[in-house]
Amino acid sequence: MATADLRLAITAGDTNLDAVALDAGDRIVARVKMPRGRDAEGDLHAAVRHITRDGEVRAARISRALLGSHAPLEAVVARRDLCRTAVVRIGAPLTAAVPPLSTWPADLREAVSAGEAIIGGGARFDGDAGAPLDTDALAAFLAGIAGDAQTVAVASVFSPVAPEHELAAADVVRRELGAAIPISLSHEIGSLGLLDRENATVLNAALVGVAAQLAAVLRRALERHRIDAELFFGQNDGTVMALEPALRFPVLMIGSGPASAMRGAAWLSGVTAGVVVDIGGARADVGILVNGFPREAPAPIRVAGVRTSFRTPDVISLPFGGGTVVAPGTMIAGSVLGEQALVFGGETATLIDAAVAAGRVVLGSRALTLRQRRTLAGALAPVDAQLADAVDRIKRAPHDVALVAVGGASGLVPSDLPGVDEVIVPGDGDVAGAVGLAIAPAGGQADRIFRNRPADRDHAIAAAREEALARAIHAGADPDRVEVVAVNEVPLAYMHDPAIRIRVKAAGPRI
Amino acid sequence: MTTERLRIDAAALPALAVGCAAVGAGGGGDPDLALTMALLAVGEHGAVPVVDVDDLDDEALVMPCGMLGAPTIADERVWSGGEGRTLRDMVERLHGRRVQALMPLQIAGADGVLPVTWAARLGLPLADADGRGRAFPGLHQHTMHLGGVAAGPVVLTDGRGDTIVIHLDDESRADRLSRAAAGSLGGVCAAALYCMAGARARSAAIRGSVTRALAIGRTIVGAEAEGRLAAVVAALGAKVIIQGTVVDVERAGGGLPRGAATVQSPGRDRRRRVRVELQNEYLLALEDGAPCAMVPDLVSLLAADTGVPVLTERLAYGQRVTVVASPAPDVWRSETALALVGPGAFGYDLDYTSVSDGASGGDR
Numbered sequence: 009m010a011t012a013d014l015r016l017a018i019t020a021g022d023t024n025l026d027a028v029a030l031d032a033g034d035r036i037v038a039r040v041k042m043p044r045g046r047d048a049e050g051d052l053h054a055a056v057r058h059i060t061r062d063g064e065v066r067a068a069r070i071s072r073a074l075l076g077s078h079a080p081l082e083a084v085v086a087r088r089d090l091c092r093t094a095v096v097r098i099g100a101p102l103t104a105a106v107p108p109l110s111t112w113p114a115d116l117r118e119a120v121s122a123g124e125a126i127i128g129g130g131a132r133f134d135g136d137a138g139a140p141l142d143t144d145a146l147a148a149f150l151a152g153i154a155g156d157a158q159t160v161a162v163a164s165v166f167s168p169v170a171p172e173h174e175l176a177a178a179d180v181v182r183r184e185l186g187a188a189i190p191i192s193l194s195h196e197i198g199s200l201g202l203l204d205r206e207n208a209t210v211l212n213a214a215l216v217g218v219a220a221q222l223a224a225v226l227r228r229a230l231e232r233h234r235i236d237a238e239l240f241f242g243q244n245d246g247t248v249m250a251l252e253p254a255l256r257f258p259v260l261m262i263g264s265g266p267a268s269a270m271r272g273a274a275w276l277s278g279v280t281a282g283v284v285v286d287i288g289g290a291r292a293d294v295g296i297l298v299n300g301f302p303r304e305a306p307a308p309i310r311v312a313g314v315r316t317s318f319r320t321p322d323v324i325s326l327p328f329g330g331g332t333v334v335a336p337g338t339m340i341a342g343s344v345l346g347e348q349a350l351v352f353g354g355e356t357a358t359l360i361d362a363a364v365a366a367g368r369v370v371l372g373s374r375a376l377t378l379r380q381r382r383t384l385a386g387a388l389a390p391v392d393a394q395l396a397d398a399v400d401r402i403k404r405a406p407h408d409v410a411l412v413a414v415g416g417a418s419g420l421v422p423s424d425l426p427g428v429d430e431v432i433v434p435g436d437g438d439v440a441g442a443v444g445l446a447i448a449p450a451g452g453q454a455d456r457i458f459r460n461r462p463a464d465r466d467h468a469i470a471a472a473r474e475e476a477l478a479r480a481i482h483a484g485a486d487p488d489r490v491e492v493v494a495v496n497e498v499p500l501a502y503m504h505d506p507a508i509r510i511r512v513k514a515a516g517p518r519i
Numbered sequence: 520m521t522t523e524r525l526r527i528d529a530a531a532l533p534a535l536a537v538g539c540a541a542v543g544a545g546g547g548g549d550p551d552l553a554l555t556m557a558l559l560a561v562g563e564h565g566a567v568p569v570v571d572v573d574d575l576d577d578e579a580l581v582m583p584c585g586m587l588g589a590p591t592i593a594d595e596r597v598w599s600g601g602e603g604r605t606l607r608d609m610v611e612r613l614h615g616r617r618v619q620a621l622m623p624l625q626i627a628g629a630d631g632v633l634p635v636t637w638a639a640r641l642g643l644p645l646a647d648a649d650g651r652g653r654a655f656p657g658l659h660q661h662t663m664h665l666g667g668v669a670a671g672p673v674v675l676t677d678g679r680g681d682t683i684v685i686h687l688d689d690e691s692r693a694d695r696l697s698r699a700a701a702g703s704l705g706g707v708c709a710a711a712l713y714c715m716a717g718a719r720a721r722s723a724a725i726r727g728s729v730t731r732a733l734a735i736g737r738t739i740v741g742a743e744a745e746g747r748l749a750a751v752v753a754a755l756g757a758k759v760i761i762q763g764t765v766v767d768v769e770r771a772g773g774g775l776p777r778g779a780a781t782v783q784s785p786g787r788d789r790r791r792r793v794r795v796e797l798q799n800e801y802l803l804a805l806e807d808g809a810p811c812a813m814v815p816d817l818v819s820l821l822a823a824d825t826g827v828p829v830l831t832e833r834l835a836y837g838q839r840v841t842v843v844a845s846p847a848p849d850v851w852r853s854e855t856a857l858a859l860v861g862p863g864a865f866g867y868d869l870d871y872t873s874v875s876d877g878a879s880g881g882d883r
Contacts, residue, residue, distance in 0.1 A: 099596070099597070100599075101599045101601065101678065101679060101680065102596050102597060102598070102599050102678050102679060103596070103597035103598075103599065104599045104600055104601070105556040105559065105560070105597065105598045105599060105600030105636060106552070106555050106556055106559060106597055107559075110555075110559060111555060130596070132596075132705045132706070133589075133592050133595070133596075133705065133706045134706075138596075138679065138705065139679065165595060165596050165597070166595055166596065200591065200594070200595050201594045201595060202594070202595050202596070202597050203552070203555075203594075203597065306833075306835070401837070401839075403837070404835070404836045404837025
């Protein structure tokens with residue numbers, strides 16, 4: 009009997025579902041790329057069936073299943089399946105000038121909020137208590153929302169420095185609403201900047217149900233094939249997390265698609281520093297690799313109209329892909345599925361037809377593009393110009409860099425772009441996202457603030473390293489092989505007795 | 520000027536915030552939080568009238584106010600909104616007179632927008648003036664100091680209800696004592712100082728600051744993409760020093776953001792490089808070691824695509840920017856003023872040359 013030595017990685021993007029199976033030696037033993045259907049479970053079932061149909065991939069050999077899902081983002085955008093969340097902010101009388109959720113789109117706030125309160129408490133920047141935690145006010149608020157709230161989000165002033173009041177508030181919530189209610193604490197989710205961190209925390213609490221549903225759907229799809237695998241989920245920094253943290257921190261899945269595509273591009277090409285262009289049917293994402301991981305976008309970011317601050321890959325999205333319809337005079341007139349393209353015998357001139365006609369890529373039948381030669385002739389110039397501009401903006405460096413092109417329509421990328429010394433189109437790049445998930449380490453991050461004094465600094469760095477490592481291990485990393493991969497220090501402005509913010513990222517292979 | 524009454528409402532606020540950032544020479548802090556607060560405050564309490572200083576009673580008390588300390592800390596501990604009332608009540612007790620109008624201590628960045636929230640909640644107007652016409656780091660670098668107005672008593676509050684009043688025997692200690700107090704109040708606090716009579720404000724403050732910031736902001740927000748930069752440059756009364764990419768950012772350690780950025784122009788012109796030095800604000804632009812603009816003139820970096828000013832704390836490698844310089848308000852160009860805010864005050868051994876006298880560069 010064969011050992012359970014395979015891992016199955018599936019990414020569900022907005023149009024396609026990609027799946028790969030890798031063996032212990034990281035060899036791709038099966039792969040599939042298929043259009044998404046109507047329901048998530050049916051899609052997953054079809055992908056697993058396809059992968060296991062190949063004789064080499066028997067279900068019993070699959071020990072781990074990794075999923076990169078679009079579902080959390082889609083749920084927020086569609087205001088669907090979101091948990092009713094009670095929002096507790098700790099800091100009164102401070103912070104009252106901007107009440108919780110007061111900057112949210114009204115319909116999203118309506119869908120999510122089971123009530124909001126600002127209660128006394130919170131810390132100072134140096135970690136000293138600013139005011140005592142008002143547990144009576146908290147208990148009174150919780151009594152009022154007890155029937156409605158499915159989850160609770162807690163954000164306290166300066167909790168990234170001193171999380172004590174959030175932890176104490178969580179105890180009160182469990183006492184008042186029962187030990188089973190999911191609680192999201194802001195110091196575990198975001199960094200400095202209360203309002204953006206609170207928003208991320210509330211989004212996280214609202215997504216707890218979506219994560220549970222996602223895990224259940226994946227579990228059922230696997231069980232139909234008698235696969236008993238440990239589950240992992242893609243995170244937005246290019247690492248993965250195990251089931252338990254994924255259920256607690258679903259907001260970290262938002263942005264995992266571009267992140268795992270970039271990780272896959274790095275792994276397939278061997279490039280650890282360079283630009284990645286991921287071109288699908290209707291969109292092109294341009295990002296950049298630093299030490300083999302996607303560079304983080306500068307805060308703040310917006311998710312479905314909510315300003316927030318959790319880490320997410322720095323990506324420039326361009327509004328075209330292989331399926332973009334080419335019409336004389338305009339470049340973008342919507343997009344179509346692959347089979348409608350000329351090269352596959354369809355009737356619609358698309359950008360991928362233009363790339364085939366120009367000889368950039370060999371795909372389908374080039375002869376079929378000839379009748380629309382004139383329409384296609386000028387189609388690639390604006391694509392090249394937009395790609396060149398995006399590459400220049402994302403790379404932020406005067407010297408030339410390598411460019412890795414992945415995704416189903418990577419053939420659109422010209423072999424020659426300004427600022428690029430080499431264009432690499434790796435094999436299996438069309439399923440780079442799934443590959444990126446399959447090879448991802450488990451990761452964790454920590455964010456701390458300390459006074460700039462030598463003793464405090466050493467202590468804070470040690471504490472932040474320890475916390476990041478613990479989170480990576482919690483996410484599933486092997487405790488013997490986990491390591492710190494990045495340490496960042498940023499001074500806080502305008503302080504004569506300065507404080508420093510330190511951010512540590514740790515990652516390691518999964519156990 | 521007595522008939523036209525400007526009111527700051529929700530429609531005007533986003534433009535005011537951008538305009539305040541634009542006149543800050545990169546300093547004053549990100550106005551985003553202050554804008555969010557002000558939008559909520561005028562939504563609840565109504566628009567804030569802006570009064571010309573000529574329309575103030577001679578004896579009316581004007582309360583300049585703003586923030587002291589680290590804007591980054593303010594973004595975490597977020598204001599209560601009641602700070603303006605605490606300051607006003609204490610100032611009225613100390614001076615024995617009613618406050619008739621608030622005034623931004625400096626029009627730059629977050630400080631230009633914060634008093635709108637407090638004014639809305641107090642039902643008071645905002646004087647169309649400020650104490651700097653830009654951003655400066657030092658407590659004495661206000662035109663009121665030049666005009667002989669005492670900084671003290673300095674009133675500080677943390678938003679939790681703790682208030683510190685500093686009665687100064689010696690004005691020169693105002694900066695050190697106030698900053699120490701701000702530290703003890705949690706790193707950032709609301710401050711009222713240089714309180715003065717309306718008659719005094721007419722000569723000691725920079726006039727028209729609020730309307731000017733609003734006009735500049737409207738230009739940035741409203742202009743068509745094509746020609747936006749030219750419109751912004753014209754609104755600032757600035758001249759273009761260089762357009763290009765930030766190819767180097769140096770930051771010194773410590774709490775105060777100090778450092779320099781190098782901006783390189785593209786294409787055939789590639790060898791042109793301008794170095795911009797900063798300490799909280801952009802202070803000095805140098806080309807081939809020769810200064811082409813210097814403090815107190817305003818050196819600003821504008822994002823190439825939007826015309827939106829790039830604050831010093833947001834400066835990053837690879838940004839596409841236009842470096843512009845505009846002349847300082849006249850009041851800062853006397854010999855006495857230059858001793859306070861000229862290049863020497865920031866440690867540069869340079870004689871001030873106004874950007875408006877220079878012959879190089881683009882259009883005025």
